[in-house]
Amino acid sequence: MEDSFGHIFKITDWGDTHGPYMEGRVEGCPAGIYVDLSFVRSELARRASDGKGFATGRKEPDRVEFLTGLDEAGCTSGAPIVFRIANADVVVSSNRQVMRPSHASFTYFKKYGYKDQELCGRASARQTVCRVVAGAIAKLALQPIGVEFSSEVVSMAAPRCEGDSVGAVVRGHIRNLPAGLGEPVYDKFSARLAYAMLSINAAKGFEIGLGYEAAKMCGSTYNDMQRSDYSFVTNHDGGVQGGITNGEEVFFTVAFKPIPSVRFPQQSITFDGVPAVLEGSGRNDLCVAPRVLPVVEAMAAITTLDFILLADSQKMC
């Protein structure tokens, strides 16, 4: 109940950034989808660090291994799919008793009673490797009906000094989506998409269509008019009206805060409240972008496939 995503096409995962593996499970994937490993690898490569610029010095090959759920031909069997990716470059940090500011250190301590930075490994962006694999499977399942996903970095903050982390805004696109997806009240397509995006580490904001810009507008200029062939003159709504897709492109943005870790010392406290200095390291990204792009697309693909299968379950076929 508490920590999966999806009604029918559902992802669950586990594993710690400091442990041997990240492991994920996808339930509800239709049978007969060919899981093109070169595509899965290329998605993982988009997420991987090149060790340069804003990216972490931690470099991992991210080789995915499917433990169950694929048949001999490499197609989904209809059974749950379980996969894992080894954590190749694990280093235990030196000052585990110092809390990382604006990170999960304090909240994990309050929720679970942990007093050890190493036990916050589930909060690491390393977890998103599982999202990317599940998202790649969802993209492959959606390919035959032509649904396409893309994303780009819209803006990135300028670092105040060398080694400082920065925030960013990312935009995502879903094209060739069938009209009629989404439930009318609580499970609106836009609501589930917001849920999916805000579940990504460091996400702090979400917009669909014009978003906050729409809040400054009047109905007379905002409303998306339709022609006699049902085509839309504008797409201010970002492809979702009344919570349901209208067949136009779905576009949305996600705001990410700066990554809590920086590459210089920060003043903090230990889990016991003693003032302490947190040393910086080169083991963290300084910005979620651009590595977060395949993660954003993955969550969009998971959300979309889930709604398509839900729609299938709503008719006798």
Next chain:
Amino acid sequence: MEDSFGHIFKITDWGDTHGPYMEGRVEGCPAGIYVDLSFVRSELARRASDGKGFATGRKEPDRVEFLTGLDEAGCTSGAPIVFRIANADVVVSSNRQVMRPSHASFTYFKKYGYKDQELCGRASARQTVCRVVAGAIAKLALQPIGVEFSSEVVSMAAPRCEGDSVGAVVRGHIRNLPAGLGEPVYDKFSARLAYAMLSINAAKGFEIGLGYEAAKMCGSTYNDMQRSDYSFVTNHDGGVQGGITNGEEVFFTVAFKPIPSVRFPQQSITFDGVPAVLEGSGRNDLCVAPRVLPVVEAMAAITTLDFILLADSQKMC
């Protein structure tokens, strides 16, 4: 599965703005909560139209009637709670074949096959009356532990002409929330809150803490530092770190687009694609604010109580 909200404290509702009643059901409410009817009524009154300004001319007393789930003393019995509110002032619109631009008309047609504006009644903001009742119950359940909800209009667009609809941004606050609420990966407190807010009619954006402003910042100035007594120097994160509450105030904004209906004619098409003019009426609000404020608080309260009960289910007590 498809159109309820909440894992444990769960709301489901039905009824059409053109029908006799809106009816709602709350599952999972702890027993023994005194449902103070004067409080429920006052919440409904905050949502009701005064027939003036931006608000609809449709005025309804919104008297809530509890059908089951309360005992003779007016306390929750532990069984599901079902309630209804009569639709007092129903008028059938004249041109039911003309689609309302940027409304659910077209998407309901694509999803359900409807060709009748009257059948889009679930997309009416009238539905939110049920959210307010469920939210009032959640607030009453949370009162003894001191959790407080408030909200205000942050900005509202200026109408281009008399009778035009406008967008708005609303800010919500949750105070005295226990630390440790939220799940670490997908069911982050912030993710469920975004989901709750985007499920509200006309919502197009969501931010927690500094939101999009955070995306422009550096870690060195953004990070919320803690003192030796664990208190925070700043609260840029809006009370949620790593997806879990840290005990600070949770604050968030929701962006609402202008309401699709305006009070002057709009060019549109019929469900069959014939160009047609949609006449305006005085039966719709021109802005979701300020009537949406109790709805925003209700969804925040439902989300919060759900997480508190989920936390209770995570320990033997």
Next chain:
Amino acid sequence: MEDSFGHIFKITDWGDTHGPYMEGRVEGCPAGIYVDLSFVRSELARRASDGKGFATGRKEPDRVEFLTGLDEAGCTSGAPIVFRIANADVVVSSNRQVMRPSHASFTYFKKYGYKDQELCGRASARQTVCRVVAGAIAKLALQPIGVEFSSEVVSMAAPRCEGDSVGAVVRGHIRNLPAGLGEPVYDKFSARLAYAMLSINAAKGFEIGLGYEAAKMCGSTYNDMQRSDYSFVTNHDGGVQGGITNGEEVFFTVAFKPIPSVRFPQQSITFDGVPAVLEGSGRNDLCVAPRVLPVVEAMAAITTLDFILLADSQKMC
């Protein structure tokens, strides 16, 4: 979460045998199913008492009213369906403080704190009227693909004296069921069917196929052999192997205990533990059979349709 049945085609209901209505809600019903009211009424008539023999003297017309979810042509719209049936013949019992032996009186008291027999109204078999309506809808949805349900009374205990209640065994049949329904581990077709049947008031046992008889047999005589055309020589398994339907007839039995209420005085205690005599009345059935037959079939139909829609959600269609 806690008191509905079904993953996709889901029934929830509420209302008290002493209150004005029983009300039910069906989610996840595919759109376009014509809800033939004469069929629904005939199913309700099978459940209704004729006031004679083992049946209650309480006679009710059981007229179902659909509040939402059907379009003007009487077909399911794809939205949740809500219906209600008025309680026509309500009489408040005289000794509400005396617990009914082997009934829900004591367990409701322990769970909810009630000390009033009138507050156990959810435990009344009156609740099953909602199951019958939902089951009728499921049967109608399954009619085009030819799935058929029937049931009969296999045995009934002989009353020890006039006015005593008796137990019974009922057998159910599902014919023309597609092969391949059911999940391989926990959500076996047989497991969900057992769950459905044991949720019926007074149910104490369940068998699929040969059931307890199978436990006395050897594999060499029990195993269902198949011919070259895949047809089965025997059907000892009752149409379910490895938890999944094999296309043969599913047959099962349900054991019901005697109804707690009898028509003569029983020695009992009050909610406060004071010895008291519970007077008998003519307001209760003496045996769940034969009125339970449409209820058994309804739960079988709900279970079956749920699995068919789940199977639809497992393929792209």
Next chain:
Amino acid sequence: MEDSFGHIFKITDWGDTHGPYMEGRVEGCPAGIYVDLSFVRSELARRASDGKGFATGRKEPDRVEFLTGLDEAGCTSGAPIVFRIANADVVVSSNRQVMRPSHASFTYFKKYGYKDQELCGRASARQTVCRVVAGAIAKLALQPIGVEFSSEVVSMAAPRCEGDSVGAVVRGHIRNLPAGLGEPVYDKFSARLAYAMLSINAAKGFEIGLGYEAAKMCGSTYNDMQRSDYSFVTNHDGGVQGGITNGEEVFFTVAFKPIPSVRFPQQSITFDGVPAVLEGSGRNDLCVAPRVLPVVEAMAAITTLDFILLADSQKMC
């Protein structure tokens, strides 16, 4: 959704009897439960084969390895628990194209399209090793409040010849269970218990309390009378009334059919419908009992703990 068990304390698992590992995941386990490995091992040992009598010649040490979810002290951390057990003694069968009568061969073929006996590995009773581990955790969580589980073989069929498989009936007991567990309508304690038991391989029947015997009785002799101190004179209902526990011992039986595999040749067909002989082997049990006893107890413990946590979620604590 489709193949887990439990609302709050939830088990999911995967892995194939022919693969390297069986792996399981438990969500919703409260934090701070000490997972006594010697107890887990002793439960696994009860399930393991000694290679003699009715038991398979396949012998496995069943060493459980916890991958995540336990802290350094061996206590549950509140995060999901993932564990695995290596498959030590794997032999690929020789005639993979011959279907095993009354087994999952044909139904997996119809559901998934498989034409290979090796791909039915999820249907193997090997899967129950995961249930035993999860059940051991549930038992340890319930130990402090005194809930106890036991079970015994009630009857076992006599083999017709040496090497024939046989059915059996098992009885389970849950003692010191709090009163008030279970939901009043669909999620009755008895209904969930039936669901749990019928999900076990080869299960074909379930009874609670007197079960089928109750169906032969009259209310006057069946009803469980209570004394002034609320104690019960009899316990025909098996501790559940109106679907809710009454604090008396819960007892139930489960009927198991003979295991499909026998140790001599059986006439069958291939997946393509060609008549073929299935050779027997010594690699299968001939009776689920007595190895199934810890599995029955495990499912009872999982069901019980789930209801206790659900009850916790129904109050503010």
